[in-house]
Amino acid sequence: MKSLAGPIIGAIAFALIGLQPCGAAEPEPKDGGTIVMATTAQVQGFDALTTRSANRETTMAGGLVFSNFFTRNDKGDRVPDLGTALDSSPDGLTWTLKLRPGLKFSNGAPYTAHDVANHFQRILNPSRNQMFAAATGSLKEAVAIDDTTVEFRLAYPWAAFPSIFLIDNFLIWVMPTEHEKTAGPDLNRRPIGAGPYMMTEWKQDDSITFEKNPNYWNPKAQHLDxxxxxxxxxxxxxxxxxxxxxxxxxxxxxxxxxxAARGDKGLKVVEYVGTGASTVNINTSVPPFDDVRVRQALAHALDRNIELKVGFDGVGTLATSFWGANSEWHCPDVGYPEYNPEKAKALLQEYGKPVKIVLQVQPTAIMSIPAQLYQSFWQKVGIETEIRSIQGGPSYINPVLRGDYQLAMWEVADVPDPDFQVYQAFFSKSGGNITRIKDPVLDQAIETGRRSLDVDVRKKAYCDFSKEMALQMPILLRMQSNYFAITLPRVHNIPLMRRGLVRLNEAWVDPR
Known part of the structure; x- marks a missing residue:
């Protein structure tokens, strides 16, 4: 068996810009107290077969209730949590997960390999919501070998598979088997997990509250009440x-x-730069976007430096691919279209038809202000743009998932393996191809990156992918993933905000 007990294979290199005093050591953790975090969106629920796409607020809440099989330290090394080992067969077709003995759910029921296997088989059920089943890649089945051992069997070697167990996500949010079978529609709002906290109150449109799970395996890590x-x-x-x-x-x-917070001694700023990027998705299956010249014209017409200055107050980095300079998957000089309004006009003239488009955004400053800039830039090259503002959540997400849109501001998630960023979203036959792009070069690069276990082969594949994306333009790239949180001085130990998530269960506070 091949063990992954050391550093994560193929882990992406991330940069943390800690804006606390240089050399300042964190004091010893204190137990007790309450922490309140305010967010822009609401928690959507906890059942992968009910909620089609999880926003970050949902993922952070789920991390409290369900925890991870493994976490990562600041260096990216794997740290055991609910799981203690994850081993691969020599051919990469079988992975064996060992659970920590004696685990319990928050309701006191034993947490066993049978619950884990049942959970994955439920997600794989072809008669149910397939949005998250698609994220299980080549997984065929999950089988409980005994109470603490789960065997995952793959259809073909899949390099990204172990990353599933390292990040907060719906795929690993295991509930008691009986609860999953009997809760019905309430399952989405009645989570029972084995994580450090349990949900005790959910006030719709207001807040969601969590308190200590009395059955959590590591009570020393539960600092907050x-x-x-x-x-x-x-x-x-x-x-x-x-x-x-x-x-x-x-x-x-x-x-x-x-x-403003950087200049305020009464506040702390936590910043994290990861892979991924904010984007504008383009539905390539509908006119005029089924013509690559129009898609390229959209890109050449945008002065993204102005967007950085006006839309983001100069904070952040422009993206030219999903993987920035801090990532081991970074591919320089992919040929992303530069600002060139004359070239945009020439492409539109060659296209030869009037271009009227609809841009879907959320009514937030981070989308609405750039959208107005885009409207202005595109108008200057002869493109008429309607801005359609839709509140975040399912009303925003679902039209994009079903292809009922033209342009939509979106995001390529910051995750530990590029396969999760590109396969479902851009492979022509994935079932989750929301841009509807069908390109053999992209497909070949995506397949190679998914199936090869050779890191060098994968790097070349994703570089080929990046270059072809810059030609085909199924998305417009905006900013590299740059995540921020501002805290009071009493808040300590916010870990790396991987994927933009604040792992609140690891924080602690000084008493008020």
Whole structure:
């Protein structure tokens, strides 16, 4: 058996810019107290077969309730949590997960390999919601060998498979088998997990509260008595609530608020730069976007430096591929279209038809201000743009998933393996190809990156992918993934914000 007990194979190199005093050591953790984090969106639920796509707020809440099989330290090394070992057969077709003995769910029921296997088989059921089944890649089945051993059997070697067990995600949110079978539609709002906290109150449109799981395997890691995720969509209101002490963590501040907080000794800024990027998805299956010249014209017409300055207050880095300079998958000089309005006009003239488009955005400053800039840039080259504002959540997500859109602001997630970023979203036969792109060069690169276990072969494949994306333009790239949280000084030990997530269960606070 091939063990992955050491550093994560193919892990992406990330950069953390800690904006606390250089050399300042964290004091010893204190137990007790409550932490309140305000967010722009609401938690959607906890059942992979009910919720089609999980936003970050949902993922952070799920991490509290369900925990991980493994976590990662600052160096990217794997750290046991609910799991103690994950081993591969020599051919990469079988993976064996060992669970920590004696685990219990928050309701006191034993947490066993049978629950884990049942959970994965439920996701794989072809008669159910397949959005998350698609993320299981080549997984054929999960089988409980005994109470602490699960065997995962793959149809073909899949390099990204072990990454599933390292990140907070729906695929590993295991509930008691009987609860999954009997809760019905309520399952989405009645989570029972084996994580450090359990949900005790859910006030729709207001907040969701978590308290210590009395059956968690590691009570020494449960520093906080209570955690509250509060829905407060207006970023100005979130900043005010932070400065008045009504909340402890301001999640997803605007660029100008980050700049202001950096100069405020009464606040701390946590920043994380990861792979992934904010994007504009293009539905390539509908006119005029079924013509690559129009898609290229859209890109050449945009002055992204102006967007960085005006839309993001100069905070962040422009993206030219999913994988920035800090990533081992980074491919320089992919040929992403530069700002060139004259070339955009020439491409549109060659296309020869009027171009009227609809851009879908959310009514947030981070989308609405750039959208207005885009509208202005495109108007200058002869493209008429309607901005359609839709509230975040299922109303925004579902039209994109079913292909009922033209352009939509979106995001390529920050995850530990590029396969999760490209296969489902851009492989022509994935079932989750939301841009509807069908390109043999992309397909070949994606397949090679998925199936090869050779890191060098994968790097070349994803470089080929990046270059072809810059030609075909099924998406417009905006900013490299740059995540921020602003906290009060009483908040300590916010770990690396991988995927933009604040792992609140690892934090602790000074008493008020």
């Amino acid at each position: 209570k955690i509250v995720i509060r829905f407060l969509p207006d970023p100005t209101a979130r900043f005010t609530a932070l400065k008045t002490g009504d909340i402890d963590i301001f999640y997803e501040p605007l660029g100008k608020q980050v700049v």
